[in-house]
Amino acid sequence: MTPLTRASLAIAYHAPVKRRFVAAVLIPAVHRLQRVHGVSHVHIGRHWRFGPHLQLIASGPEHGALVAALAAERPAIEAGLKQHGSGYVLNTDGYLETSRQLGAAELIPPPYEPIWPDNTVRPFDTPLEPGLIENPNARDLRDAFNEAMVEPLEHIIAAAERSKSARLQGAFTFMVLLAATYPDRGLLHGSLSYKSHLEDHLQDYDRDGSLRADFESRYRPVSPQFEALTTSLVDDPTEPGYYTGSDPVWQRWGQALRTFWDRALDLAEVRDIEPLLHEGYTDRAADLNDHLRRKYAVGDDREYSEFHAALREVEYTDKEAGRWFASYRFMVNLLYAQMLVIDVSPAERLFLAHAVSEAVDAVTGVNWRQILKPDENAEAAS
Numbered sequence: 001m002t003p004l005t006r007a008s009l010a011i012a013y014h015a016p017v018k019r020r021f022v023a024a025v026l027i028p029a030v031h032r033l034q035r036v037h038g039v040s041h042v043h044i045g046r047h048w049r050f051g052p053h054l055q056l057i058a059s060g061p062e063h064g065a066l067v068a069a070l071a072a073e074r075p076a077i078e079a080g081l082k083q084h085g086s087g088y089v090l091n092t093d094g095y096l097e098t099s100r101q102l103g104a105a106e107l108i109p110p111p112y113e114p115i116w117p118d119n120t121v122r123p124f125d126t127p128l129e130p131g132l133i134e135n136p137n138a139r140d141l142r143d144a145f146n147e148a149m150v151e152p153l154e155h156i157i158a159a160a161e162r163s164k165s166a167r168l169q170g171a172f173t174f175m176v177l178l179a180a181t182y183p184d185r186g187l188l189h190g191s192l193s194y195k196s197h198l199e200d201h202l203q204d205y206d207r208d209g210s211l212r213a214d215f216e217s218r219y220r221p222v223s224p225q226f227e228a229l230t231t232s233l234v235d236d237p238t239e240p241g242y243y244t245g246s247d248p249v250w251q252r253w254g255q256a257l258r259t260f261w262d263r264a265l266d267l268a269e270v271r272d273i274e275p276l277l278h279e280g281y282t283d284r285a286a287d288l289n290d291h292l293r294r295k296y297a298v299g300d301d302r303e304y305s306e307f308h309a310a311l312r313e314v315e316y317t318d319k320e321a322g323r324w325f326a327s328y329r330f331m332v333n334l335l336y337a338q339m340l341v342i343d344v345s346p347a348e349r350l351f352l353a354h355a356v357s358e359a360v361d362a363v364t365g366v367n368w369r370q371i372l373k374p375d376e377n378a379e380a381a382s
Helices: 019-034 063-084 092-106 136-160 166-179 186-190 192-205 210-233 248-269 279-288 290-297 306-312 319-342 346-364 368-372 374-381
Strands: 005-012 041-047 053-060 121-124
Touching: 005 063, 019 041, 019 053, 019 063, 019 136, 019 319, 041 136, 041 319, 053 063, 053 136, 063 121, 136 166, 136 248, 136 319, 166 186, 166 192, 166 210, 166 248, 166 319, 166 346, 186 192, 186 346, 192 210, 192 306, 192 319, 192 346, 192 368, 210 346, 248 319, 279 290, 306 368, 368 374
Parallel strands: none
Antiparallel strands: 005 053, 005 121, 041 053
16 A cells, blocks of 8 residues: 655644634634545644644645645635634744653654744645654554544534633543553553643642642542543453443444554554654654653653553563554553643643543552552452
8 A cells, every 4th residue: 555645734823722722713614625636644643843733634645636625615714714713922932842841751853943933824735843753654553543533623612612621621532532442451551641640740830749749639620521531431451342332423433433443453563653762763853852862762761650650660571562552652642642632731631641641540449559569469458
């Protein structure tokens, strides 16, 4: 199968809340582009480089057809900006400092400027992307996965207009339903990826424990709702499974996940998706600073959280489990990036990682220490 080519329209939109513009202007554009001959996949991206912006990204076998289809959409998007523009005044100096911090955190090197003017549109023959998905077959899977997320993202945005809690509950639903499909013990073990994401951040940026304490205090009063949502979404949190509830949007998402698992496992089998980070990560990290070099080298010359120290003690020799992990991590990272489209900030994503971890602990009665340190826990119980 010939890998797909890509093109995009980038829309500078400085206002922090973008979901209403997404729903009013970009999602209708996605639906129109999906009907264009020669367009295989369409999705929406959000990023910070060169200023806060969204991208309408199309992929297909013929590059010229993509460029023409996107050019035909540009007038409608520019008209949408006149009606639903951001009207936000960006502090450029402060934003550039934030860009440098985000660049280090996400392994995206300079340049970070010029900052594009608000409410402007520019075409790209090749989409502006972080570039860390190098394999063309993996990029094709990414495009299909992201496109399948458009319908549930639209579903969440609509619900968020009716309920303040719907946006984060929708993102939580995404996270739980994906984790529940993990082939090894379902949600119980799949949720460890979110715990890893949380603990890695806290190890680097929460030395005094204040952020963890904030997450705990914010989660405590809403824990019953998140636990109830978890049990409503997953039949058995200790076995792999897909959504069996009554919501047709999440039913279709569950069916899509079955297909994506099959495709991802096939790619992992031929190492188009790797269980370990490829050299591009370590090379970029080394170029940015020495702390990141040590972090991504994952050697003995760096500090680890208690969670990751325990994880390093586990032996990973099962090749099939390696394929599972590679496939799952690939999809989790795509999910994180797409949650930005509904304005789930990195801080909110970390809170949700905490919420999923705590909810799974509560509904299963099993915590991460019992999974990663079974011998120590057996001794403590005896």
